[in-house]
Amino acid sequence: MTKHEKIQRQTRAGTDLGGMFPRAFADEFVTIVHGDGPWVWDADENRYLDAISGNQNVNIGHGREEVAKAAKEQLERLEYTSSMLFANEPAMEYTEKIAEFTPDGFEKTWLVSSGSEANESAIKMARQYHYERGNQGKYKVISRRRSYHGNTAGAMAVSGFPARKTKMEPLFANFPKAPSATPYRCERCDADGGHACGVECANAVERLIQDEGPETVSAFITEPVTGAANAGAYPHDGYFERIREICDEYDVLFIVDEVMAGFGRTGENFAIEHWNVTPDIITGAKGMSGGYSPIGGTMPHRRIAEVFEGVEDGFQHGHTFCFNPASAAIGTAVLEYMDDHDLVDNARKVGAHLHDRCEEFYEYDFVGDVRGKGLMIGVEFVGDRETKEPLPETGSEFQSLLFEAGLDNGIVTYPGGGHVDGQYGDHVLITPPLTIDDELADEVANRMHATFADVGSALG
Numbered sequence: 059m060t061k062h063e064k065i066q067r068q069t070r071a072g073t074d075l076g077g078m079f080p081r082a083f084a085d086e087f088v089t090i091v092h093g094d095g096p097w098v099w100d101a102d103e104n105r106y107l108d109a110i111s112g113n114q115n116v117n118i119g120h121g122r123e124e125v126a127k128a129a130k131e132q133l134e135r136l137e138y139t140s141s142m143l144f145a146n147e148p149a150m151e152y153t154e155k156i157a158e159f160t161p162d163g164f165e166k167t168w169l170v171s172s173g174s175e176a177n178e179s180a181i182k183m184a185r186q187y188h189y190e191r192g193n194q195g196k197y198k199v200i201s202r203r204r205s206y207h208g209n210t211a212g213a214m215a216v217s218g219f220p221a222r223k224t225k226m227e228p229l230f231a232n233f234p235k236a237p238s239a240t241p242y243r244c245e246r247c248d249a250d251g252g253h254a255c256g257v258e259c260a261n262a263v264e265r266l267i268q269d270e271g272p273e274t275v276s277a278f279i280t281e282p283v284t285g286a287a288n289a290g291a292y293p294h295d296g297y298f299e300r301i302r303e304i305c306d307e308y309d310v311l312f313i314v315d316e317v318m319a320g321f322g323r324t325g326e327n328f329a330i331e332h333w334n335v336t337p338d339i340i341t342g343a344k345g346m347s348g349g350y351s352p353i354g355g356t357m358p359h360r361r362i363a364e365v366f367e368g369v370e371d372g373f374q375h376g377h378t379f380c381f382n383p384a385s386a387a388i389g390t391a392v393l394e395y396m397d398d399h400d401l402v403d404n405a406r407k408v409g410a411h412l413h414d415r416c417e418e419f420y421e422y423d424f425v426g427d428v429r430g431k432g433l434m435i436g437v438e439f440v441g442d443r444e445t446k447e448p449l450p451e452t453g454s455e456f457q458s459l460l461f462e463a464g465l466d467n468g469i470v471t472y473p474g475g476g477h478v479d480g481q482y483g484d485h486v487l488i489t490p491p492l493t494i495d496d497e498l499a500d501e502v503a504n505r506m507h508a509t510f511a512d513v514g515s516a517l518g
């Protein structure tokens with residue numbers, strides 16, 4: 059038995075043994091064994107264009123020697139020290155580097171190990187912020203439908219992504235959900251036949267705060283550009299500006315989840331910077347470490363951080379792997395790579411070109427909407443373009459079909475979505491590394507064309 063077959067057999071066995079192994083879209087698990095730049099190779103040396111950057115995190119591309127060198131040096135010097143007891147130099151250096159990326163007023167980062175943890179930390183930070191200011195009753199966190207903030211219990215509670223939570227309900231807490239504010243399927247546009255409903259969708263958040271009781275609402279959390287739950291969608295103009303006003307009026311913290319969109323993916327350091335709005339807390343992960351180590355971070359604005367400075371034991375939170383020195387050294391090397399290669403600018407420029415190419419996908423009947431910013435592009439599929447009726451419900455069959463067609467055409471894709479309550483349908487995220495040039499963007503578009511053509515034939 060080859061090594062590849064052995065791994066596959068073990069993997070299948072894991073699946074058969076009660077599903078305690080991540081689901082694969084492909085019939086057979088493909089084992090990825092090495093990568094270089096935007097390319098990855100499987101155990102049979104088939105090469106694929108990684109059009110999803112690992113999982114929207116390998117933003118600087120695979121196999122960067124600079125990062126491997128930084129990891130080796132730090133591991134040899136000090137792999138770990140407890141952040142509850144000691145400070146460590148790599149973590150300090152990394153948080154300073156992060157502060158060069160964050161908007162004015164954001165100087166500190168609470169370092170964790172994933173996006174879910176970053177959002178958990180933000181929710182708890184908001185809660186303690188109010189507590190310290192004498193508002194102990196503020197604990198609810200409002201979010202949007204069609205949102206994803208992570209898979210841990212708290213992050214799941216604020217996610218508006220039924221496909222990822224139905225089997226977990228009732229959750230420990232299931233907080234109120236505001237409209238998704240998706241222009242393509244805007245509940246408000248549909249209701250009154252109008253457009254430019256950004257402010258109206260934001261006002262729906264205000265009504266929720268009023269209904270819940272402002273004295274109980276701690277925070278509003280949202281992705282500026284949505285990822286897994288609503289590929290590449292973002293609200294109409296005016297939405298985030300109005301949300302800022304509402305949050306100020308009701309003493310509700312405005313948390314932006316930049317786990318996927320942050321650190322350059324959309325062509326700005328942080329996606330919220332496409333609008334003229336300053337949030338209270340930013341969360342990040344994925345691109346923050348380029349996938350080279352599990353890292354996330356919660357970044358409070360100075361006015362939030364200041365409240366914790368007067369608290370004797372600080373933020374009542376922490377995990378063993380918080381502020382991990384080895385991860386921090388890796389994170390610094392990744393952000394330096396981004397600076398050295400102007401990757402945020404590149405994401406904006408090449409993203410514009412790739413977006414133009416993706417507009418060509420309307421030639422396929424099942425493509426309903428192409429949207430996104432920078433190198434975070436989403437394509438939503440429909441059964442009927444006129445009525446926007448989703449594709450027929452097939453469980454994950456359509457997603458598997460698309461993923462496998464992608465592999466056949468030498469490209470890794472990220473299909474997603476869900477049909478819970480007939481709310482919405484399938485989509486695909488196109489999120490290549492920020493290092494690609496126009497030529498590689500064309501390669502992404504061409505391989506997606508070939509993939510969609512195959513999917514079209516299969517749909518009949």
Ligand code: PLP
Pocket residue numbers: 172173174175177206207208209281285286315316317318319343344
């Ligand atoms: N928030 C957003 C916007 C995400 O896209 C994700 C993951 O896809 C998460 C949070 C959760 O991050 P993680 O998978 O690192 O826990």
